[in-house]
Amino acid sequence: VTGHVSDEAMADFRAGLLPAHEAAMISAHLSTCSRCAELDAQLASVTSLLAATPTPPMPAALAARLDAALAAEAAARAASTDTARAGSGPSVIPPAAVPAPMPAATVPQVTGTGAVTPGHAGRQQPATGLAPPGTTASPGTPSPGHQRPAGARGDSRGPGRGGIRPPSRLALRLAMAATAIVLVAGGGYAIAQLVSGGTPATTAGPMAAPHSAASQSGAGRSAASGLAPAAGPAARLPVIHSGTRYRTGLLPAQVQSVLRRFAAPAPAPSAHEPGPAAAPAAFPQLAACVSRVAGAAAPRLVDIASYRGRPVAVIVVPVPGSSTVRVWLVGMACPARGGDVIAHFSMPGTG
């Protein structure tokens, strides 16, 4: 050792990675060199510091999300098993058996499942090192093709494994919940509706797309928000559920795309029909949230979607006298926690 011991060499020395003769030299050097002795101590403190960093327990919300994700997966498996047995038959529960508008409170497993799904959206295969990179669906694209036909997951299961045992009661119950989500969600799109007192402008059709539950860990994602009864104040908001999975680097482009697709979201404001005037389940206080972040300005569009696996509301507010829009990306705590603003930026609107 000439001069002093480098950080790397000292770290290797401490880890027992050096050949004996080098270790001996450093050992001897340490007894005479206070600078290197301090380096030695500093490296010890790195480990101490890491060890002293607390590791919080899993947040309860995440535990619930994971439980629900597992339940949904089990339901999908059970349902695909069932479908496999019945050939290409319908899903476990006949569509008619599922009431369309369901108060979320009475069907906790539905909202639970729905709450899970955003994080899982668009991933064909979990990232475990086995999946090829880049399998994520492109952002802003609904995933009608995100189906899991029966038997398509055979890669993860032994041959013939699926059809042998009947699904458990639990699995059936979960499959039912999953089916309910699917039916309400339709193709993954719930189109513009007023937050309260309004009508659903269009609907991709609860009955239009009776996918089997097994196919629908995907489309259920944006669904839960459509299930809740009106809970917010009677403000009119142009709420859409674009199904977009917003991404960090793509936010402006995605917002533009959504603005283009939902250029005229407002349905006839006079319409008053009985029906699910839904405040998004994830954002029961959406109106308060919007006014918290945007003040008195009337938003052009509020998109209930997901960002990094969490439900978010994307609030787009035109700037008067310009073509610019302001965009807020807020989380579910909104309007609490300062609006729970995840991102805020301005960008050119589209006309």
Add this chain to the structure above:
Amino acid sequence: VSGDSDAFGLLFARHRDRLWAVALRTLGDANDAADALQDAMISAFRRADSFRGDSAVTTWLHRIVVNACLDLLRRRAARPATSGLAADALDALAAGHRQEQPDSDTALDVTAALRTLPPEQRAALVLVDMLGYPVAEAAAVLGVSEGTVKSRCSRGRARLLPRLAHLRGPAVSGAPGLASAVSPAPVPGPRPGNRTPTGDVSAVERGGENR
């Protein structure tokens, strides 16, 4: 099929805090950790049959979680920087806003420092130094030799040194602050009777993934 999810749910629940800690500290972001953990859990559930009765199921679970984390990091690293918004700033915003139990300043600093490390070094340090897994177990989780784990930890510690210097408390001359504030973990010195040959491994590590 019946009972699978129940049994697996119990298994996962038993380990979830540890797995969460691994994911959270490896990724340094609560949202990413949640996503990785969910992916890992589903993947493990789908493959659970092949591991039924395996005594190393804990290691297996950890391995899947770590792989999911590393996969996420690699994909993230491979993704080209996008125009428009500063991704890092947004990420920081998201992390700051979204974590349910905010970390202390120190934990945030440590997390930030860890994020500067290559993923493999980070994963090794999180397991060994942060969470106290024995080197042998970390090696099993990471699917590499013990020597490689040690080497990755060593490289990582050296790289963290300057980044964590400010956390070692007011420097009294000659006496590192933190070493006295926090009882130092037992870090073995050079061990002549080291079980694993390490020379070639560290050479590989030096050439391969360092810097």
